[in-house]
Amino acid sequence: MLGLCMGLAGVVWAELPAPSFTLAWTHTIEKIRWEEDYRVTPSGLLLGEARIKGSGAGMEIPDGAELREGAWHYQSHLPPLQPLRLGRTPEAGDYQLCIDQRCRPLGDWVGPPQADRPALELWSCETGSGAG
Template identity: 75%
Template sequence: MIGLCLGLAGAVWAQVPTPAFTLAWTHTVEKVRWEEDYRVTPAGLVLGEARVKGSGAGMEIPDGAQLREGSWHYQRQLPPLQPLRLGRTPEAGDYQLCINQQCEWLSAWLGPPHASRPALELWSCELDPASGARPRAL
C-alpha cells in the first residue's frame, strides 16, 4: 500500500496511510493561513489546488486565482514532488496535516519543531508495517 512518509534524507520518522492530504500552515509574518492539496502517487506528491487567505510579504496571489469563500484558490502545474522539503523551526511554527478534513499538527507524529532539525521531507512510499515507523490514521 502506498502512503505518505515523513522524515529526512530517506530516514522515515513516520508513515501515514493516505492517498491524499492537505498541508496547512500560517505565514510567519502575515499570519495568514495557507493550504495545499496533494495526491500521493508512485511518482511522488502531486499538487492539486492551493488556497491562501490573503496576500502580503512574499505571498503574491498567482495569476488566475479566484476569490471564493474568503480564500484565493489557484492551481500550479508542477511535476510530482519527490520529496517535498519543508522548513520546520520553532520560530516558524508547525504545519498541519489534514486528511479527510481532519487536521492534526505534525508535532503529533514528530514532536515539536527543533532548531537542530530545521527541515522535514514528505514523500510517497510503500508502507511497511514491520518497520520502526508505525502507520497512524487521523
C-alpha cells in the first residue's frame, strides 16, 4: 500500500498508510499557523491547498489567495516532492501531522526535534513491506 515514510537519507524511521495528510506548524517569530494539504502519489508528495492565517516577516500572502474563514487559502503549482525536507529544532517547536483531521506532533512518530538531527524527510513509499 502506498503511504508516507518519515526519516532521513532514505532510512525509514516511521511509516504511515495514509493516502493524504496535512502538515501544520506555527511560524516561530510571527506565531501564525500554516497548513499544507498533501496527497501521497507514486511520484511523490503533491501539495494541493495551503492555508495561512496572516502575513508577516517572510510570510507574504501568495498571489491568487482568497480569504475564507479567517485564513488565506491558495493552491500550489509545484511538482511532486520526493522527498519533502523539513527543518526541525528544539527551539522552533514541532510540526503537526494531521490525518483525517486529527493532528499530532511529528514527534509522536519520530521523537522530538533534536539539535543533532535538525532535519526530517517525508516521502511516498510502499508501507508495510519495510521498503523506503
